[in-house]
Amino acid sequence: MRLKSVTVQGFRAFGGSAAFDLDAEAVVIVGANGSGKTSIFDAILWALTGKVMRLGGVDAPVLSMWSESGEASVQLVLGGNGGEALEVSRAYDGVRSRMTLTVGEQQVPEALANGTLIQHLWPVGLNNADASEAIAVALTRAVYLQQDNVRDFIDADSDEDRFRAISELIGAGAVTQLQAALERSRNQWTRATTTMNQDLPTQQERVQVLETELERLVSSRPEGEVSERDWREWIAACLDAGVSGREVPAWTSTAAATVADEVMRELGAVQKQLERREVELQSLSAEQSRLTLQPTMDLAELTATVGRLTEQVDASRKDLLLLRQQAAEQARLETLRADHQDDLKRLAAIAIRHLDERCPVCAQEYDHEATRNRLEALISSSQSPPEAGSSAVAVAAQALSALESELAAQQGELEKTTQVNRDWTTRVAYIDKRFADLGFGEGKGLHRGDWLASEFQSAHARLSQIRQLRSVGDRLLLERARLADSSRRSEIEKELERAKAELSGLDVAIAERETTKELATKMIDALRSAGDELVSERLRAIEPLARRIYRRIDPHPAFTNVHLKSWLLRGKGHMAPQLEDPVSQKVTDQPGLVLSSSQANAVAVAIFLAVNLGVGDLPLDAAMLDDPLQSLDDVNLLGLIDLLRRVKKERQLIVSTHDTRFGQLLARKLRPTVPGGRTAVIELRDWRPGGPQILERSVQPTERQFQVVA
Amino acid sequence: MRTESVALSATQIMAAAASILVGGGYRQAQAGLGDEWTDESARLFEDPYSVVAVLVFPTWAELKERWPQAQASLVTAITRSISSADPKVWEGYLVLLTPSTAGPDRAILDSVRRDTSRVRKLVATGEELRHLLDVEQLLSGLLPLDVHHAQKMLPEDPLNHLPSLPALRNVPRDAIKLIVDAFRDQQPMLDRLHQARKKQ
Numbered sequence: 001m002r003l004k005s006v007t008v009q010g011f012r013a014f015g016g017s018a019a020f021d022l023d024a025e026a027v028v029i030v031g032a033n034g035s036g037k038t039s040i041f042d043a044i045l046w047a048l049t050g051k052v053m054r055l056g057g058v059d060a061p062v063l064s065m066w067s068e069s070g071e072a073s074v075q076l077v078l079g080g081n082g083g084e085a086l087e088v089s090r091a092y093d094g095v096r097s098r099m100t101l102t103v104g105e106q107q108v109p110e111a112l113a114n115g116t117l118i119q120h121l122w123p124v125g126l127n128n129a130d131a132s133e134a135i136a137v138a139l140t141r142a143v144y145l146q147q148d149n150v151r152d153f154i155d156a157d158s159d160e161d162r163f164r165a166i167s168e169l170i171g172a173g174a175v176t177q178l179q180a181a182l183e184r185s186r187n188q189w190t191r192a193t194t195t196m197n198q199d200l201p202t203q204q205e206r207v208q209v210l211e212t213e214l215e216r217l218v219s220s221r222p223e224g225e226v227s228e229r230d231w232r233e234w235i236a237a238c239l240d241a242g243v244s245g246r247e248v249p250a251w252t253s254t255a256a257a258t259v260a261d262e263v264m265r266e267l268g269a270v271q272k273q274l275e276r277r278e279v280e281l282q283s284l285s286a287e288q289s290r291l292t293l294q295p296t297m298d299l300a301e302l303t304a305t306v307g308r309l310t311e312q313v314d315a316s317r318k319d320l321l322l323l324r325q326q327a328a329e330q331a332r333l334e335t336l337r338a339d340h341q342d343d344l345k346r347l348a349a350i351a352i353r354h355l356d357e358r359c360p361v362c363a364q365e366y367d368h369e370a371t372r373n374r375l376e377a378l379i380s381s382s383q384s385p386p387e388a389g390s391s392a393v394a395v396a397a398q399a400l401s402a403l404e405s406e407l408a409a410q411q412g413e414l415e416k417t418t419q420v421n422r423d424w425t426t427r428v429a430y431i432d433k434r435f436a437d438l439g440f441g442e443g444k445g446l447h448r449g450d451w452l453a454s455e456f457q458s459a460h461a462r463l464s465q466i467r468q469l470r471s472v473g474d475r476l477l478l479e480r481a482r483l484a485d486s487s488r489r490s491e492i493e494k495e496l497e498r499a500k501a502e503l504s505g506l507d508v509a510i511a512e513r514e515t516t517k518e519l520a521t522k523m524i525d526a527l528r529s530a531g532d533e534l535v536s537e538r539l540r541a542i543e544p545l546a547r548r549i550y551r552r553i554d555p556h557p558a559f560t561n562v563h564l565k566s567w568l569l570r571g572k573g574h575m576a577p578q579l580e581d582p583v584s585q586k587v588t589d590q591p592g593l594v595l596s597s598s599q600a601n602a603v604a605v606a607i608f609l610a611v612n613l614g615v616g617d618l619p620l621d622a623a624m625l626d627d628p629l630q631s632l633d634d635v636n637l638l639g640l641i642d643l644l645r646r647v648k649k650e651r652q653l654i655v656s657t658h659d660t661r662f663g664q665l666l667a668r669k670l671r672p673t674v675p676g677g678r679t680a681v682i683e684l685r686d687w688r689p690g691g692p693q694i695l696e697r698s699v700q701p702t703e704r705q706f707q708v709v710a
Numbered sequence: 711m712r713t714e715s716v717a718l719s720a721t722q723i724m725a726a727a728a729s730i731l732v733g734g735g736y737r738q739a740q741a742g743l744g745d746e747w748t749d750e751s752a753r754l755f756e757d758p759y760s761v762v763a764v765l766v767f768p769t770w771a772e773l774k775e776r777w778p779q780a781q782a783s784l785v786t787a788i789t790r791s792i793s794s795a796d797p798k799v800w801e802g803y804l805v806l807l808t809p810s811t812a813g814p815d816r817a818i819l820d821s822v823r824r825d826t827s828r829v830r831k832l833v834a835t836g837e838e839l840r841h842l843l844d845v846e847q848l849l850s851g852l853l854p855l856d857v858h859h860a861q862k863m864l865p866e867d868p869l870n871h872l873p874s875l876p877a878l879r880n881v882p883r884d885a886i887k888l889i890v891d892a893f894r895d896q897q898p899m900l901d902r903l904h905q906a907r908k909k910q
Binding site: 124170171172174175177178181182185186188189512513515516517519520522523526527528529530533534537544545548549551552554557583613614633634635638639642643645646647649650668669671673674702705706707708709 | 737738739740754755756757758759761787788790791792796797798800801820823824826830837847850851852853854855856857859867868869871872875876877878880881885886889890893898899900901903904907908
């Protein structure tokens with residue numbers, strides 16, 4: 001694609017509107033510094049990528065401070081290469097930017113505009129994760145050599161940055177994308193394989209379980225044949241034994257097991273019922289035999305004895321009470337007497353101490369001896385206890401106690417005998433009721449003992465029959481279960497075969513997936529270096545061109561060769577320009593340190609043009625150089641211009657200069673040499689807020705290509 | 711230093727220069743540069759851009775002495791055929807060659823080379839001219855730029871170039887093609903690789 005025209009409004013140095021015809025093999029833009037030359041380049045870059053990296057990649061700086069419309073807009077028309085014309089428009093109103101794209105006559109929806117533009121300009125860029133960023137880098141590295149950044153590639157950029165830039169330009173980013181995509185795919189693949197691996201133990205366990213079950217079933221084969229007749233005879237016998245009637249399925253059907261199970265349950269219930277009856281009959285028989293021993297105690301005699309004893313106790317209690325009253329009176333009198341005697345003793349003691357010839361009280365004479373004896377007798381006299389009363393009470397109390405004990409014993413005997421008689425009556429009633437409950441009829445003239453024996457015999461006989469039927473039922477059910485096992489064994493054999501086949505298939509599938517994964521891993525590892533190898537290979541392809549271009553400018557008398565050195569360090573690609581003196585064979589890896597500023601600029605331009613021409617597929621078939629060389633010697637300048645003259649056959653060339661004389665030289669040197677060729681010259685003069693004055697002209701091709709050679 | 715020997719003779723240098731220029735689209739003027747120059751020592755060429763005079767001197771001393779005369783002859787030849795209004799009148803190139811060495815006169819040689827007052831000069835002596843390729847390199851500034859050699863080595867899509875890279879030498883080519891195709895089609899890459907492997 002080549003540039004056809006660009007129209008700017010309110011953009012950078014152009015406050016007003018300006019249109020430029022770029023439909024030429026070479027466009028020379030001449031203007032003093034600040035006249036708007038760079039703004040034209042920026043407008044082209046902004047229209048194509050939506051950003052101008054040297055302005056920070058944001059929109060705000062593109063809006064002119066003197067914009068007459070209040071917004072910045074650029075319309076860029078591209079064409080060539082046999083494709084449809086593209087018209088890209090971008091506008092920024094200070095808040096948001098918008099973009100429109102017309103392909104031929106068809107306007108592309110805004111949402112698709114950017115992707116469609118990249119698709120048309122640089123399809124290989126779509127291999128990059130951020131295609132917009134990639135195309136911006138490609139344009140600023142290989143198409144548009146910016147005035148402010150001429151030497152960035154050889155001075156400011158690191159070896160790794162340079163390598164990466166070249167990598168993006170030649171589309172080696174696609175290899176990285178491929179490697180990343182393959183790595184993602186392999187990771188997903190690994191996860192899926194891991195899931196399959198996790199299924200493996202389950203599948204193995206399933207096979208083991210089936211094998212174990214099969215082994216068990218093999219050991220439980222049917223022992224004897226059960227005929228349909230056996231089955232139906234057993235059912236008939238069960239019905240006779242009291243099992244309820246039902247529809248009887250064929251022995252070989254699966255329902256036979258259910259029916260047999262139901263019949264067995266009913267037989268069990270009947271058996272339990274009979275066993276209970278048998279126990280009850282035995283129990284009643286024992287009760288009956290125990291009931292013949294009747295109580296023998298005479299209740300009337302016992303009652304009379306108790307009455308008699310009660311009366312004796314009452315009388316004895318009264319006697320004892322009277323005796324106790326009498327004893328108490330006697331004790332009271334004895335106490336009075338003893339008190340009197342005590343008083344006499346104390347008086348005698350006092351008197352004996354005061355005995356004299358005469359009475360100390362009445363002063364009469366008395367028989368002293370007799371008195372003393374008398375007093376001493378009083379003092380030494382002792383009090384005898386009243387015994388007769390208390391011993392009578394004791395005897396009476398003892399007699400009463402004996403009577404009360406006898407009464408209590410007789411009363412206990414009476415109560416016990418009464419209870420025994422009551423229990424016996426209750427027992428008789430209970431046994432009568434149990435007989436009635438078991439079906440014994442009193443009026444039938446049957447003897448209870450005979451009836452009990454007869455009933456027990458009958459129950460016992462039925463119980464034996466039921467037990468026999470249940471035993472047969474057990475055998476039938478077991479055989480039926482073995483029949484089911486046999487059927488199940490066939491199913492399990494088939495299932496086991498399937499499970500083993502699935503397990504084997506899973507094993508094989510996992511192994512195959514692992515092989516695929518190993519191949520992918522090998523490819524991923526190889527792709528890690530492949531991208532760098534690709535870049536190195538392409539650098540080797542570009543290097544001769546870079547060398548030829550460098551020699552045409554020939555900025556240094558000794559360092560006349562340039563190399564594009566590339567190498568891998570810790571898995572990362574690096575690239576550095578090298579200068580070589582072929583005579584002395586000296587080499588420098590840092591051109592910026594051995595060259596003057598203008599010489600270094602010349603190296604940078606040479607490498608830029610080598611990349612531009614050698615990289616092959618670029619977003620634009622153009623080389624845009626904004627005031628590329630300043631202060632270069634005339635001879636080198638002429639070398640550069642002669643080089644550019646040859647470049648314009650390969651690329652649309654847009655060169656700007658602030659130097660009018662250089663501009664004239666460019667216009668003359670870059671003139672068209674064939675009919676139909678065009679070189680455009682744009683002069684920017686007298687800048688004002690609305691923009692510079694613009695003079696456009698075309699340099700006409702010479703009429704005769706050869707004049708000296710006739 | 712590589713100044714001790716000269717591999718090319720004056721005649722060889724002239725023949726090489728003429729061949730290279732004609733091969734680069736130049737035509738040789740039959741009239742030559744003028745009567746004072748023999749065809750063996752001076753020839754005149756023209757292409758749509760420029761007029762080139764190639765002079766091969768047997769010695770450096772002769773070159774040093776006669777280059778102004780050669781320049782005058784070239785200017786005369788140009789002005790004789792091209793009007794002063796034609797931009798081509800400014801497009802003269804003087805190629806001054808000698809198989810002998812400049813020796814201590816390198817500064818003089820450099821000053822001649824840097825003198826752009828009337829025409830641009832390309833100067834080389836035996837120090838630089840040892841092989842035919844050296845003649846071609848000297849004249850390269852006057853020749854079309856061969857970018858196609860570099861470009862033809864660059865495939866349009868790097869992914870197509872993968873099988874030829876040393877890193878992928880041990881990976882089957884069909885496997886590389888499969889994953890590249892799957893990548894372009896945005897299909898599961900390992901699935902395709904796996905299916906292809908199973909078919910083998």
